[in-house]
Amino acid sequence: MSMTALLAAAAATAQDTYESATLINEDLNGTARYVGMGGAMEALGADISTMSSNPAGIGLMRHSYVGASGSIVIQSGVNSAGTQILDVMGFENNKTKVSFDQAGFVYAMQTGRKTFINFGFNYHKSKNFNQILYAAGALDNTSQSGVAAAKMDEFSKEYDTEIEKLHYNTTIEPVKESGSTSETLYFPYAQDFDFALSNRGYIGEYEFNISGNSNNRFFWGVTIGVSDVRYRYDNSYKEYYIDGTSADVAESRKITGHGFDVKAGVIFRPVNNSPFRVGLYVHTPTYYDLKMDNYADLSTNVINNGYSEISGAYDFRFNTPWKFGISLGHTVGKEWAFGLTYEYSDYSTAKFRVKDGGWYSDYYYDDWYGDYYYDDYYAESSYKDVNMNNHVKRTLKGVSLLKAGVEYKPMPMLSLRLGYNWQSPIYKKSGYKDLTVNSYGSDYIATTAFTNWQDTHRITAGVGFKVQKWNFDLAYQYSQTNGEFYPFYYVGTSSNHNMIPGMTKVSNKRSQILASVGYTF
Numbered sequence: 001m002s003m004t005a006l007l008a009a010a011a012a013t014a015q016d017t018y019e020s021a022t023l024i025n026e027d028l029n030g031t032a033r034y035v036g037m038g039g040a041m042e043a044l045g046a047d048i049s050t051m052s053s054n055p056a057g058i059g060l061m062r063h064s065y066v067g068a069s070g071s072i073v074i075q076s077g078v079n080s081a082g083t084q085i086l087d088v089m090g091f092e093n094n095k096t097k098v099s100f101d102q103a104g105f106v107y108a109m110q111t112g113r114k115t116f117i118n119f120g121f122n123y124h125k126s127k128n129f130n131q132i133l134y135a136a137g138a139l140d141n142t143s144q145s146g147v148a149a150a151k152m153d154e155f156s157k158e159y160d161t162e163i164e165k166l167h168y169n170t171t172i173e174p175v176k177e178s179g180s181t182s183e184t185l186y187f188p189y190a191q192d193f194d195f196a197l198s199n200r201g202y203i204g205e206y207e208f209n210i211s212g213n214s215n216n217r218f219f220w221g222v223t224i225g226v227s228d229v230r231y232r233y234d235n236s237y238k239e240y241y242i243d244g245t246s247a248d249v250a251e252s253r254k255i256t257g258h259g260f261d262v263k264a265g266v267i268f269r270p271v272n273n274s275p276f277r278v279g280l281y282v283h284t285p286t287y288y289d290l291k292m293d294n295y296a297d298l299s300t301n302v303i304n305n306g307y308s309e310i311s312g313a314y315d316f317r318f319n320t321p322w323k324f325g326i327s328l329g330h331t332v333g334k335e336w337a338f339g340l341t342y343e344y345s346d347y348s349t350a351k352f353r354v355k356d357g358g359w360y361s362d363y364y365y366d367d368w369y370g371d372y373y374y375d376d377y378y379a380e381s382s383y384k385d386v387n388m389n390n391h392v393k394r395t396l397k398g399v400s401l402l403k404a405g406v407e408y409k410p411m412p413m414l415s416l417r418l419g420y421n422w423q424s425p426i427y428k429k430s431g432y433k434d435l436t437v438n439s440y441g442s443d444y445i446a447t448t449a450f451t452n453w454q455d456t457h458r459i460t461a462g463v464g465f466k467v468q469k470w471n472f473d474l475a476y477q478y479s480q481t482n483g484e485f486y487p488f489y490y491v492g493t494s495s496n497h498n499m500i501p502g503m504t505k506v507s508n509k510r511s512q513i514l515a516s517v518g519y520t521f
Contacts, residue, residue, distance in 0.1 A: 017388065017395045018433055018450045019255075021426055023203070023229070023288065024320045024347055025399075026126045028421055028458055029101050031069050032473035032516040036462020037405030038419020040339030043267055043279035043329030045219065048104050048518075051122045051209045053341075054265035054281040054327060055221030058120050059211035061106050067471075067518030069102035075132060077509045082134025085196035089250055091234040092198045095132060101125045101514065104207075114216050120209040127203035129231055133451070135485045135504045136194040142499045143190040144239060144448055144488045145247065190239045193487050195449060201231040219267040227259040227286055235447060237487065247300035251447060257290035265325075279327035279341075285351075288318040317353035317382050321345050334409065341403040347396035347426055352385040352439075388439040395431035400424045405460075413466045417475070421458035432489040448488035451506060456481040469520045477512040 028039050030049030041047050042054035048067060050057025075095045086093035104122030111117050204227070211221030233253040240246045265281030297309035327341040405419035433450040462475035485504045492498055 016433070017392050019233075020318050020350065020352070021347065021396060022127070022129065022199075022231075023286075023318065024345075024350060025426060026203075027128055028460070028477060028479070029126065029128070029512075029514075030124050031067065031102055031518070032462055032475035032514045033407075033415075033417065033464055033471075035477055035512075035514055036417035036419060036460055036464075036473065036475035037337075037339060037407055038403045038421050038458065038460050040327070040341045040403035040405035040419060041329070042265070042281060042325060042327035042339070042341045042403075043277050044331075044337055044339045045267055045279070045329070048106060048120065048122050049102065049124065051104070051120055051207050051221075051223050052124055052126065052205060052225070052263070054267065054279045054325065055209050055211055055223040055263050056219045056265040056267040056279065056281070057211075057221065058106055058118050058209050059116070059213045059219035059221050060267070061108050061118055062116065063520045064106055064108045065518060065520050066105040067103070067516060069514060069516040071099045071101050071512050071514040073097045073099050073128060073130060074511045074513075075130070075509065076511060077507055078132045079134040081136070081194070082132055082196040085134070085194065085236050086132065086198050086234070089196075089234070089236045091196075091236070091252075092200050092232075093132060097128075097130050097200075099125060099128060099202075099512075102516070106209075111212075115213060117212045118210070120207075120211070122207045122209070124205055124207070125202050126205045126227070129199045129201040129203075131197075131199040131508060133197040133199075133485075133506060133508070134195065135487070135506055136192065137487075137502060137504045138192045139190040139239070139487070139501050141189040141191075141242070142488075142501045143241070144237075145190070190241050193237065193239045195235065195237050195485075195487055197233070197235040197449075199231070199233055201229075204228045204230075217269045217272065221265055223263040225261045225263065225286075227261070227288070229255060229257050229259065229288065229290060231255040235449070237447075237449065245301050247298060249296065249298050251294070251296040253292065253294045255290055255292050257288055259286040259288035261286040261320075267329075275331045277329050279325075279329065281325045281327075283323035285319040285322060288320070289315075290318060291315050315355045317355060319351040319353070321347055321349040334412070336409075337407040339403070339405045341401075343401040343403075344398065345401075346398040348393045348398065350389075350392050350396065352388050352392070353382040354385050355380065355382045385439055387437050391434055391437050391439070394434075395428060396426060397428050398424075399426055415462075415464035415466075415473075417460075417462035417464070419458075419460035419462075421456070421460075421479075423456040423458075425452075425454045427452040432486065432491075435490055436492075448490075449486065450489070451483040451485045453481050453483040453508070471516075471518045471520070473516040473518075475512075475514040475516075477510075477514065479508075479510050479512075481508045483507070 034047050034049035045057030045060035083093040102124040106120040108118045206226045207223050209223045213219040235251050237249045261284050263283045267277050267279045269277045293313045295311040299307045323345040325343040329339050331337045402422045407417045409415050458479040460477045464473040483506050485506045490499045
């Protein structure tokens with residue numbers, strides 16, 4: 001029987017903890033100078049990329065500026081078997097991508113001998129979704145198809161979700177457990193599986209900033225951001241059963257939409273004659289309004305070469321958590337600059353909302369025409385997805401981000417940079433995709449596979465050249481995140497329905513070569 005009874009998606013799949021967590025987690029990206037220093041510039045300031053972290057950093061700029069950045073992003077360590085599967089399925093399998101990462105300007109307006117008011121705009125790519133993931137392993141006689149059967153047996157004798165609907169539409173007859181006389185549904189258990197995933201797309205942020213300073217000791221800034229989400233997910237899952245049969249699932253999903261947030265920050269020098277400074281900043285949640293479009297199909301040769309497909313679309317809201325940061329910065333002469341930043345965001349406080357608006361009519365009398373009329377209008381409303389929000393609390397955790405960077409200028413026109421990032425794990429060790437949560441995100445699940453990603457390490461280096469009013473910068477970034485992959489994970493209400501396959505170790509390794517050009521005037 002087909003494993004897709006679970007893996008297939010219906011009209012409301014987007015509301016899932018694991019999928020939406022990717023919208024929270026940001027990349028280290030921006031100008032080559034910012035990236036080369038590991039992003040640890042929230043107290044040093046004077047770089048357009050601080051507009052998206054500590055907006056007060058723009059208040060340190062004394063001249064107007066315009067610049068842009070682009071990069072080549074390369075994913076390494078991808079198993080060739082995964083790219084071959086994606087190629088056969090017609091999914092994207094390119095490990096190297098060109099990326100447009102940043103473009104913006106700052107207009108600096110002097111209002112006093114030591115005071116400025118600055119206005120800025122910047123576009124930057126806060127998240128690059130491009131990733132290929134491949135996993136294969138033994139299933140130890142567990143099965144996604146068996147999970148589907150167990151769920152139907154425990155919660156419903158007739159299908160009432162798209163999960164069961166996809167299963168039944170394969171026209172495959174269930175196989176009873178050996179010696180069983182009950183009506184309980186069972187299917188051939190699986191020996192092993194292979195899974196290939198291709199993510200692509202981005203989150204682009206359009207940011208508008210106002211900032212300033214007071215006597216070169218206190219700097220402030222506010223940024224209003226508008227986010228544009230373009231996310232595409234494709235995967236292929238094949239499960240091989242003990243009787244020599246198999247099932248294939250292909251799934252494609254798009255998430256698009258917009259969001260907005262507000263960021264505010266300050267930088268101050270506690271000692272008047274010292275360049276040492278402290279930065280503090282806070283980000284509101286990003287309030288997303290999103291739409292998911294999904295398509296999934298199943299084919300299997302278990303009995304009668306069954307085939308089934310489903311598709312659907314769904315609108316929902318998602319609010320990311322608050323973010324708080326503190327940063328230290330110091331310069332020594334005109335040669336050295338040091339930065340250190342700590343950020344914290346409690347991912348477990350992210351919130352889902354279900355949109356449930358509809359069309360309504362007002363019946364009224366028009367005095368001018370002397371008749372009654374109907375006025376149709378659409379009213380949008382939403383309510384909290386309490387059960388999935390509780391799953392978020394059980395699965396995600398508070399996340400710490402530590403940035404450190406140094407810049408050295410052996411001569412005025414040359415800069416050398418090094419940086420390091422460490423981000424703590426997003427997921428709790430006990431976290432798993434729970435198919436029993438009473439929510440659209442589990443009743444209409446798009447995929448049962450999930451990965452508990454661990455901590456992330458980023459190492460950066462860069463070089464900069466200044467030629468009169470022009471600056472040219474290059475940076476290299478290497479990042480690695482290891483994870484534990486599960487094709488499914490089901491804990492039923494009775495022990496004989498528990499199906500937990502073995503874990504497969506996976507890794508996401510990425511290199512970025514980034515170039516920036518800017519002009520100061």
